[in-house]
Amino acid sequence: MALIELRNIHKRFGRLVVLNGITLNVESGQALVIIGASGTGKSVLLKHIVGLLKPDRGEVWFDGQRIDKLPERDLQAVRQNFGFLFQMGALFDSVSVIDNVSFPLVEHTRKPKEDIQAIAQDKLAMVGLPEVGNKMPAELSGGQRKRVGLARAIALSPRVILYDEPTTGLDPIRSDVINELILKLQRELKVTSIIVTHDMNSAFKVANRIVMLHEGKIVFDGTVEQMKASEDEIVRRFVIGEAGEAELASLRLDQPPQFRLANQ
Amino acid sequence: MPVGMVEQVGRNTNNALAALGDFALFVARAIRFVFSDGWRWKTFRLWLPQAYEVGTRSVPVVSITGAFIGMVLSIESITQLKTVEQENRIGSIINVSVVKQIGPVLAAVMLAGRIGGALTAELGTMNVTEQLDALRVMGTDPIRYLVVPRFLACVLLTPILTIYSDLCGVVGAWLVSTKFLGVPSGPYWQYSAQGVDTWQIMEGLVKSLFFGAAIGLISCYKGFTCGAGASGVGRACTDSFVTSFIAIIILNFLAAKLAKDWYLLLFGSRSLFG
Secondary structure, eight states, X not given: OOSEEEEEEEEEETTEEEEEEEEEEEOTTOEEEEEOOTTSSHHHHHHHHTTSSOOSEEEEEETTEEOTTOOHHHHHHHHTXXXXXXXXXXXXXXXXXXXXXXXXXXXHOOOOHHHHHHHHHHHHHHTTOTTOTTSOGGGSOHHHHHHHXXXXXXXXXXXXXXXXXXXXXXXXXXXXXXXXXXXXHHHHHOOEEEEEOSOHHHHHHHOSEEEEEETTEEEEEEOHHHHHHOOOHHHHHHHHTOOOHHHHHTTOTTSOHHHHHHHO | OHHHHHHHHHHHHHHHHHHHXXXXXXXXXXXXXXXXXXXXXXXXXXXXXXXXXXXXXXXXHHHHHHHHHHHHHHHHHHHHHHHTTXXXXXXXXXXXXXIIIIXXXXXXXXXXXXXXXXXXXXXXXXXXXXXXXXXXXXXXXXXXXIIHHHHHHHHHHHHHHHHHHHHHHHHHHHHHHHHTSOOOHHHHHHHHHHHOOHHHHHHHHHHHHHHHHHHHHHHHHHHHTOOSHHHHHHHHHHHHXXXXXXXXXXXXXXXXXXXXXXXXXXXXOOOTTO
16 A cells, blocks of 8 residues: 555635646656646645645545545644645744754754754764855855754654755755755655656656656656656656746747836 | 626625624634633743733833823813812712723723734735645644734733723823922822722723723734735735724723613712712
8 A cells, every 4th residue: 555645636726727637657666756847736635645735626645544634633743743844944933943853853852952952963974064054044154054954854863754845046056955965755655755846867866766746737757767767748848957948938039118017 | 887887786795794604603703712722731831931021022012002091181171170160070070080980991002003914914924935835734723823812812801901091191190280289198099099989990800801801802813814924914914903902991981880770770870070
């Protein structure tokens, strides 16, 4: 049985249909990468897995339990199985780095303060930032914030880690550090990873399965090799980063300016 | 066009009712957590810095406002009282106004501006930077963790700040009346003691509890539901103050009506000039 099951998920915001019948099973230990253009519902899908958003239609299952109908109180217990790395880190900016990483331990364990600090320090060392504990989040660079966010996400030793665009906004070197970190955690903690990204270098490096979303539907589900060999027009253009006719239409110089603006 | 207008009115009504229902659920969850977790050490630890922010740091602004309102009331009342040769009774008139109405309402309005805006901005920024989602994902209810300490700080400290405001208003009025307007100090205090009774002081303090609750809940709710980006947070702060202000004056009206009815029922009518 799959660890995570999404069954026929539909979600719309107002008149905008974001997810249009997504069915997806994720096995334990997988490193699943979800790719797709901006605005295709990748992050929305990720938030359904952890119950931050509820589907309009469809079912979300985790470890044999249906979770999309659970009340908030019961969901809190389920969520302790997940670590979530947010796009910008989502660190609490009013407390220090060590307090950010300690937070889940303070909230959900009865360990003494010294033990909690020691665990938090271990997690910071695991992401390669043992020296930043006393700093405030505002003093960190973008890459450091993501790594601290990751240290916080693994503080409770979750079974599943969800990454929301982990390399967005980082230079290629910092991106590669994050990729290596994802692989390291996958290897050492034996977790299930679901990574949302549109960075193909990152996707090819960390994935053992790739799913592509397009207009609210899954248009590709396979391995890295299968994706590289795919002849599907949408998949091929996304992989090599080539804009299509529809995307380029808005840039045509023979259109009057107001038309170009309306198309953007 | 009429169909479009009807559709728009229908949509706006629907949105308003949905927002009201959403706010009611938010309040119900906050109140439930107050009873289940409000007494815990963890909540007290989170409450303490909020109490400092809401209470201690608001003392100067609330005191200054109270004092100056007392002074202004003295200047405005003395002329009319002199025409009926009742200027010695100025203390009873001003102090009843300060203790029952102006002290609690002005303290609450100042708090809505100073604290309400800050709470909305803080929680709104946490919302748009996904910090609220981060709390949820880590299995912590943000209403329990963030709203309850702030709500309790507003509820418990608004009455205390109202006492400061009342006190400064009374002293301000005494200062101007006796030092600049020629009212003797003895009769000022004598008539004040006659005019202001425990019921009136309690009326002011009890309604300030509700003002504090309204400020805390509205400010936190607006932060939790603010729109995206800096403009979303800014708009939420403005909404927060305006909604809190309207809630304060409506609650004040209801409290005045209820208190008056009960007072008449229990003690009957009583004149300040009797």
